[in-house]
Amino acid sequence: MTDPLEWETLATETAYTCPGFDVTHEDVRLPDGTESDFDYLSEPPAVVILPFTPDGDVVLIEEWRQAVKRVNRGLPAGTMEPEDDDPAAAAHRELEEETGHEAARVAHLTTVEPVNGIANAVHHYFVAYDCHPASEQNLDFNESIRVVIESYDDLLAAIESGEIRDGRAVLGTLYYERFA
Incomplete structure (x- = not known):
């Protein structure tokens, strides 16, 4: 029906x-x-990762965003590849590609359709635990990314003040804060 x-x-x-x-x-x-x-x-589905170090700090990225003409601080994220059968495996891969960090484990946080009035995008959010440097970044040709480690409290303060405006970072962090 x-x-x-x-x-x-x-x-x-x-x-x-x-x-x-x-x-x-x-x-x-x-x-x-x-x-x-x-x-x-x-667009293909994507993964967004809130990565924590063993000390409880977060691994963030700063990336040039041409559409808004500025550097954007946010969470590592990326498109699932055709060979990605499992969003959790894609989260591990994207975290390592964008930050050079490896996670001991990832846990699914939520799945959303962020802009379903104009796109068929699906974002799978994960929390990554015990992240540590494991390799060099392996960026796509069109990615300009700098890795930043900061305290979780600083991340929350940057979201509260409006300094971080990236929707994926705001949603993932606040969802984690409220429901995890």
């Missing part, structure tokens, strides 16, 4: 492709019978 709010998809095509995402164009029929179109970003 379909929901009376459901839109009927009449046709789907990829309007634009670039590294990281596609723009999908769909012709749709709305519940009242009106035909229209709808475009959205289509």
Whole structure:
């Protein structure tokens, strides 16, 4: 049985492709019978990691974000690769690639659809425990990342003051603070 709010998809095509995402164009029929179109970003699932050192500090990244023209401080995160069957394994891989740190273990925190009005993105959040330097960073060609270690209290203060505005970092940290 379909929901009376459901839109009927009449046709789907990829309007634009670039590294990281596609723009999908769909012709749709709305519940009242009106035909229209709808475009959205289509991207693979991603993992976001809140990594703790054995001392309780957090491993953060500072990364240039071209869309907002500034360095962004936040949590390590990355797209799941086609060969990633398990989001937890992807979290381990992304943590090591972006920070050079390895986690003794990761635990699933939550899964969200961060912007489901404009994208089909799914983010799997993990907490990583006992993180320690294990290798050099292995960055993608379009990543400019600096690793920063700071206290968890400093992370919370930076979120509270608005210094950290990265939505993934804010959501993951506050979810951890409230529900973990």
